[in-house]
Amino acid sequence: MNLIDGKAIAGRINEETGRKVALMKKHGITPGLAVVLVGEDPPSVAYVRNKDRISQQLGLYSRRIELDQSTTQKELLAVVDRLNADPDVHGILVQSPPPPQIDESEIVKALNPAKDVDGLHPLNVAKLAMGDPTALVPCTPLGCQKLLVESGITIEGKHAVILGRSMLVGKSLALLLMRKGQHGDATVTVAHSRSLNLTKILLSADIIISAIGKAGYLRGEQVREGAVVLDVGTSRVEDPSTRSGYRLAGDVAFDEVAAKAQAITPVPGGVGPMTIAMLMVNTVAACQNQTGFSV
Amino acid sequence: MNLIDGKAIAGRINEETGRKVALMKKHGITPGLAVVLVGEDPPSVAYVRNKDRISQQLGLYSRRIELDQSTTQKELLAVVDRLNADPDVHGILVQSPPPPQIDESEIVKALNPAKDVDGLHPLNVAKLAMGDPTALVPCTPLGCQKLLVESGITIEGKHAVILGRSMLVGKSLALLLMRKGQHGDATVTVAHSRSLNLTKILLSADIIISAIGKAGYLRGEQVREGAVVLDVGTSRVEDPSTRSGYRLAGDVAFDEVAAKAQAITPVPGGVGPMTIAMLMVNTVAACQNQTGFSV
Numbered sequence: 001m002n003l004i005d006g007k008a009i010a011g012r013i014n015e016e017t018g019r020k021v022a023l024m025k026k027h028g029i030t031p032g033l034a035v036v037l038v039g040e041d042p043p044s045v046a047y048v049r050n051k052d053r054i055s056q057q058l059g060l061y062s063r064r065i066e067l068d069q070s071t072t073q074k075e076l077l078a079v080v081d082r083l084n085a086d087p088d089v090h091g092i093l094v095q096s097p098p099p100p101q102i103d104e105s106e107i108v109k110a111l112n113p114a115k116d117v118d119g120l121h122p123l124n125v126a127k128l129a130m131g132d133p134t135a136l137v138p139c140t141p142l143g144c145q146k147l148l149v150e151s152g153i154t155i156e157g158k159h160a161v162i163l164g165r166s167m168l169v170g171k172s173l174a175l176l177l178m179r180k181g182q183h184g185d186a187t188v189t190v191a192h193s194r195s196l197n198l199t200k201i202l203l204s205a206d207i208i209i210s211a212i213g214k215a216g217y218l219r220g221e222q223v224r225e226g227a228v229v230l231d232v233g234t235s236r237v238e239d240p241s242t243r244s245g246y247r248l249a250g251d252v253a254f255d256e257v258a259a260k261a262q263a264i265t266p267v268p269g270g271v272g273p274m275t276i277a278m279l280m281v282n283t284v285a286a287c288q289n290q291t292g293f294s295v
Numbered sequence: 296m297n298l299i300d301g302k303a304i305a306g307r308i309n310e311e312t313g314r315k316v317a318l319m320k321k322h323g324i325t326p327g328l329a330v331v332l333v334g335e336d337p338p339s340v341a342y343v344r345n346k347d348r349i350s351q352q353l354g355l356y357s358r359r360i361e362l363d364q365s366t367t368q369k370e371l372l373a374v375v376d377r378l379n380a381d382p383d384v385h386g387i388l389v390q391s392p393p394p395p396q397i398d399e400s401e402i403v404k405a406l407n408p409a410k411d412v413d414g415l416h417p418l419n420v421a422k423l424a425m426g427d428p429t430a431l432v433p434c435t436p437l438g439c440q441k442l443l444v445e446s447g448i449t450i451e452g453k454h455a456v457i458l459g460r461s462m463l464v465g466k467s468l469a470l471l472l473m474r475k476g477q478h479g480d481a482t483v484t485v486a487h488s489r490s491l492n493l494t495k496i497l498l499s500a501d502i503i504i505s506a507i508g509k510a511g512y513l514r515g516e517q518v519r520e521g522a523v524v525l526d527v528g529t530s531r532v533e534d535p536s537t538r539s540g541y542r543l544a545g546d547v548a549f550d551e552v553a554a555k556a557q558a559i560t561p562v563p564g565g566v567g568p569m570t571i572a573m574l575m576v577n578t579v580a581a582c583q584n585q586t587g588f589s590v
Contacts, residue, residue: 122421129424129470130417130462157491159484165473167425174469175424178460178485187496189454189484190473196452197499201482204492204499 002151002263004230009150010143010273014058017280021059023295024287031287032061033091033117033279034083038076038098039069048095054276060283061088069099076102077110084112090290091117091283114290117282120167128172131179134289136282141173143274144209144230149183151263153207153228156185161202163218163251164211165192169232173209198222215249220256229257229264232271297446297558299525304445305438305568309353312575316354318590319582326582327356328386328412328574329378333371333393334364343390349571355578356383364394371397372405379407385585386412386578409585412577415462423467426474429584431577436468438569439504439525444478446558448502448523451480456497458513458546459506460487464527468504493517510544515551524552524559527566 021031033055037048048064055062065079076098083092092115094107108116113123119138127135148155160177164170170190177186189205191198193212202208202222210218211232223229233251250267258264265271288294316326328350332343343359350357360374371393378387387410389402403411408418414433422430443450455472459465465485472481481502486493488507497503497517505513506527518524528546545562553559560566583589 122425123417125424126417126420129420129466157489159490159492159496165475171424171470171473174485175466178466178487180460185487185489187484187486187490187493189482190469191482192473192480194452194480195454195482197454198482200499201454204495 001258001261003258004147004151004263004265004270006143006147006265006270007273009147010277012150013146013274013277014054014280017277017284018058020284020295024284024293025059027293029287029291029293030059030061030088031091031284032063032086032089033093033283034063034065034086034089036065036067036076036079036083036092036094038067038071038095038102041097044095044097051093051276051279055280055283058280060280063089071099071102073102073106076107080107080110084110084115089115090287091115091279093118093279115286117279117286119172119282125167125172128175128179131175133181136286137176138168138172139275139278139282140169140211140232140271141176142278142282143271144173144232145176145183146278147230147265147271147274148207148228151228153263155183155207158186158206159189159204160186160207160209161189161191161205162209162211163191164213164232165190166211169211173211210251212251214251216251216253218252218257220253220260223257223260225260226262227260229261230271231265231267234267234272296553296556298553299442299446299558299560299565301438301442301560301565302568304442305572307445308441308569308572309349309575312572312579313353315579315590319579319588320354322588324582324586324588325354325356325383326386326579327358327381327384328388328578329358329360329381329384331360331362331371331374331378331387331389333362333366333390333397336392339390339392346388346571346574350575350578353575355575358384366394366397368397368401371402375402375405379405379410384410385582386410386574388413388574410581412574412581414467414577420462420467423470423474426470428476431581432471433463433467434570434573434577435464435506435527435566436471437573437577438566439468439527440471440478441573442525442560442566442569443502443523446523448558450478450502453481453501454484454499455481455502455504456484456486456500457504457506458486459508459527460485461506464506468506505546507546509546511546511548513547513552515548515555518552518555520555521557522555524556525566526560526562529562529567 113121119136178188209230215235231250231252239247408416414431473483504525510530526545526547534542
């Protein structure tokens with residue numbers, strides 16, 4: 001069994017991004033990322049800090065915009081409009097989930113699609129669905145694909161079974177892996193909470209990617225010998241032995257599945273670090289598209 | 296084995312559409328469909344005539360616009376703009392394929408998404424991908440779903456394997472069948488020309504929909520006893536016994552597969568008639584959305 005070290009792979013990708021950014025800066029171009037946080041949801045605060053920290057480490061121009069919990073839809077739209085128009089900002093991310101008074105899908109639609117580094121604007125969704133290589137693709141699916149590629153795992157022609165059908169992960173990953181061409185061309189199955197005979201389907205998978213958020217859901221008996229397993233799930237489970245009283249758990253019953261898998265990601269340290277690394281990659285790509293300068 | 300009679304089912308749907316149209320007309324609203332044909336490609340000429348004939352039969356306002364083979368992109372865009380602005384036209388369809396000087400994807404993007412009864416405008420693609428029930432969905436996938444429903448075949452939870460990954464059929468149908476809720480909630484696999492171990496995957500299918508356009512491709516040994524098989528493929532194969540010298544053939548080796556299937560569509564007379572019936576359904580729905588009048 002090969003443990004796929006997402007942290008190490010993300011580290012290498014970040015280094016490469018840092019080198020690109022340094023080269024772009026020599027030509028007077030600094031990729032800029034704006035992250036907008038509304039309210040004080042503790043995990044969101046942590047995510048936003050992390051994104052800010054890494055973008056600064058890689059030399060990007062990073063703008064963190066923290067808005068009050070009571071921010072209105074109109075106020076947030078005004079912030080988005082300003083960022084859309086700001087030439088120093090090439091990528092915009094509005095941290096999810098926003099407070100309940102915010103209509104998130106309207107905010108996403110208001111983004112300049114060229115700056116939509118989360119890949120959730122309808123025009124980017126449509127591009128991905130239509131197989132257009134200029135789509136900005138959501139970071140987690142992109143990170144899953146990259147993990148497979150960097151681990152030397154062939155995607156083309158293989159049967160990938162994806163658990164979960166969110167746009168943010170499951171469906172986007174399905175469209176990405178079935179896209180024609182290199183690192184695509186997979187046979188893709190999307191399964192979910194309503195799927196019958198799931199074990200039978202999982203046993204035919206060469207690659208399983210689980211993104212349902214149920215701790216320990218995928219069991220060893222559902223995975224065939226030699227499959228590759230990526231675990232996107234992160235649930236908080238109580239753990240009195242930790243300082244915080246909980247720990248992060250993946251969807252995969254790790255020990256059981258690891259005993260059968262050819263390769264597997266841990267949680268934490270698997271897909272997670274890749275998501276932020278791909279956000280940086282998307283921001284640099286968005287900057288290159290907007291400035292017409294590529295390295 | 297149950298032969299799914301697409302012609303009869305389409306006939307019933309058309310009758311229902313006709314009743315709706317009659318009722319709308321009593322309230323002064325006539326759903327209007329414009330079909331634009333560029334050039335004289337014989338199958339396209341036949342399709343357009345057919346669409347025109349059926350929309351007239353059902354009482355829709357039908358406008359057939361036939362443009363010269365040498366029509367430029369600019370001229371076609373001007374036609375689309377006029378139709379977008381025309382309040383008598385609720386649905387617009389530009390017959391595919393256009394001549395080579397036309398950039399089809401630009402034409403589709405120029406359509407008013409609310410009038411895009413073919414469901415190929417990026418905003419409709421995105422809506423379908425995001426599971427938005429207000430999406431206008433391409434007619435052939437919609438027809439496949441309807442055939443299953445009308446034949447009393449449960450979709451929810453079942454494993455549907457789709458052969459082919461075009462936006463027009465395969466991918467749209469995948470997104471449609473995996474959508475949350477009634478007549479969705481399937482486990483969906485998309486397979487294609489690059490898929491390995493296809494037979495094994497097909498044998499796990501409860502429902503197979505083939506849309507690859509290779510005559511007789513799907514063999515009996517690839518279908519499990521009791522599966523449901525929809526055949527979207529239409530290829531012309533030479534047949535000296537016919538007047539035209541050819542006949543239409545589906546993707547399915549019919550006799551072999553029919554011997555195992557619980558239910559199966561023939562070619563012709565299966566999915567084909569449903570496509571036009573769903574075009575009429577989409578046009579009426581588009582009219583209802585645009586006028587705010589629904590029956």
